[in-house]
Amino acid sequence: MHSLQITPYYVPAYAFGGVVRVVEGLSQALVARGHDVTVLTTDAFTREEPLHHSAEEMLDGVHVLRCRNRVYPLRRVNLSTPFGMRSVLRHILPTVDVVHLHEFRTVESLLATQAAAQSGVPVVLSPHGTLTRTTGRSTMKSLWDRLLSPGVAQKIEHVIALTEAEAGDVRSLWRELLGSEPDISIIPNGIHAAEFASLPDAADFRQRYGLGSDRVVLFLGRLHPRKGVDMLVRAFLQANLPHTRLLLAGADEGALQAIRPLLDDRIIHVGFLDATSRLEALAAADLFALPAKGEGLSLASLEALAAGVPVLLSPECYLPEVESAGAGRVVAPEVAPLAKALRDLFAEPATLAAMREPARQLIAAGYTWERVAAQVEAVYNLY
Structure with missing residues (x-):
């Protein structure tokens, strides 16, 4: 099975927190189980500087594709800007069996759900604890939800929650956005x-x-x-x-x-x-x-x-x-x-x-x- 992992930041951009290490660990473990894994991400290294890596490389058996990310003022509010991602998605999606989004309110998830729906590829979401509006950028989250989140949510087949509490957050947000609840599995993070x-x-x-x-x-x-x-x-x-x-x-x-x-x-x-x-x-x-x-x-x-x-x-x-x-x-x-x-x-x-x-x-x-x-x-x- 070929999975496409969508994340704003990937190895070695560890300064962006635990999600980078989560996507790395999951991708490596899926490769070890015999799957093909591609990570589509950006070239961000920190909030101030880009990563000087090739736009395409293999890291521990994981195929990594990086889009240019250069709008640093937006990155200060944690909004990534993946230039050229639409083109990459059009090229790679015919080979993909499932798209796995990491985080919900991102430009990457917005673009990937649109492209996956057009290609008929199922989409799975891991929110990684970012759904609640009570912590972190609540005003921006509310605006995003009014304008963009319904269109993204309706294209997601399955949500992986870390805990029962996060599953509750998922159900609440989906009812607000779509008037229904998605299929949910509760799967924790892992480590090596x-x-x-x-x-x-x-x-x-x-x-x-x-x-x-x-x-x-x-x-x-x-x-x-x-x-x-x-x-x-x-x-x-x-x-x-x-x-x-x-x-x-x-x-x-x-x-x-x-x-x-x-x-x-x-x-x-x-x-x-x-x-x-x-x-x-x-x-x-x-x-x-x-x-x-x-x-x-x-x-x-x-x-x-x-x-x-x-x-x-x-x-x-x-x-x-x-x-x-x-x-x-x-x-x-x-x-x-x-x-x-x-x-x-x-x-x-x-x-x-x-x-x-x-x-x-x-x-x-x-x-x-x-x-x-x-x-x-x-x-x-x-x-």
């Missing part, structure tokens, strides 16, 4: 657990950022207001943990300005980390924290668990099983409960140590790309 089975030595990373032997609370992801970074910083300061640092690892997307006055030598913002440095950060971490206010299923949380790092999450991360598995805590994304959880988790060294193996086992049981790709393949086979 083997990548996290043996972490690098953390000594160089600790020395690089002056961590010494201090304990480390790690936030790993884009510094976006909906990620709850402000609550985490305030809770960390209120907890006042001795010999403990808070490491904020990720590119700023609007949250840094609000927390900058609160930062002191206990809180370190290291910016965006590449793949190697991410593993080093996980090796150095005693606890991963993500008190998101609107997230979907966090890929960074799954990676932390796979690395054996206990997690402190909000309910909006949709991993309630970490508590029953003994792999972490789930608390409201508010200062007081977060501060209490931090104090409780660090009260005894044995508390976090006992959570490491259950964290790894939780991922192995249900969140590997091998398992996820088999479920996605089953959705493709419906059409």
